[in-house]
Amino acid sequence: MARYFFIQSQDPFTEVRTATQLDLARRLTEAGNEVTLLLVQNGVSPARQGAHSDSFDALCNSEVRLLADRFSLQMREITSAQLKPGITEADVDIVIDAMLAGDKVIWN
Numbered sequence: 737m738a739r740y741f742f743i744q745s746q747d748p749f750t751e752v753r754t755a756t757q758l759d760l761a762r763r764l765t766e767a768g769n770e771v772t773l774l775l776v777q778n779g780v781s782p783a784r785q786g787a788h789s790d791s792f793d794a795l796c797n798s799e800v801r802l803l804a805d806r807f808s809l810q811m812r813e814i815t816s817a818q819l820k821p822g823i824t825e826a827d828v829d830i831v832i833d834a835m836l837a838g839d840k841v842i843w844n
Contacts, residue, residue: 737768737769737770738764738769738770738840739769739770739771739772739834739837739838739839739840740761740764740769740770740771740772740839740840740841740842741771741772741774741831741834741835741839741840741841741842742757742761742771742772742773742774742841742842742843742844743773743774743776743779743831743841743842743843743844744757744758744773744774744775744776744779744844745776745777745778745779745843745844746778746779746844747778747779747781747782748781748782748789748791748792749781749782749789750778753844754779754791754844755790755791757844758773758791758792758794758795759791759794761773761795761800762794762795762798762800765798765799765800766798766799770801771799771800771801772800772801772802772803772834772839773795773800773801773802773803774803774804774805774826774828774830774831775802775803775804775805775808775823776805776808776828777805777808779808779844780804780805780808780809780812780814781812783802783804783809783814783819783820783823784814784818784819784820785818785819785820787820796820796821796822796823802822802823802824803823803824803825803826803830804819804823804824804825804826805825805826805827805828806825806826806827807827807828809825
């Protein structure tokens, strides 16, 4: 079992490739790998309750660990109470921890 750490900076509502990238994270988990997805910059937009993105919502119902960058949320005035269930706030320095732990880091 491998560990993957995705960093998603693209908004699935404006960037077509995002659906494929999110699907890859889901499929890696289904294959038995441990996957974490950190949403940064515009990538936090589907994390808000009421936002509908088929590819992101599929992750919310999977074993992918979902994190949202605290600074990116603040810049977009999204509070933790407005996040979909299962999404945890985190600081971007968690990426360094993942790299040091040997996770395969993929930035989208």
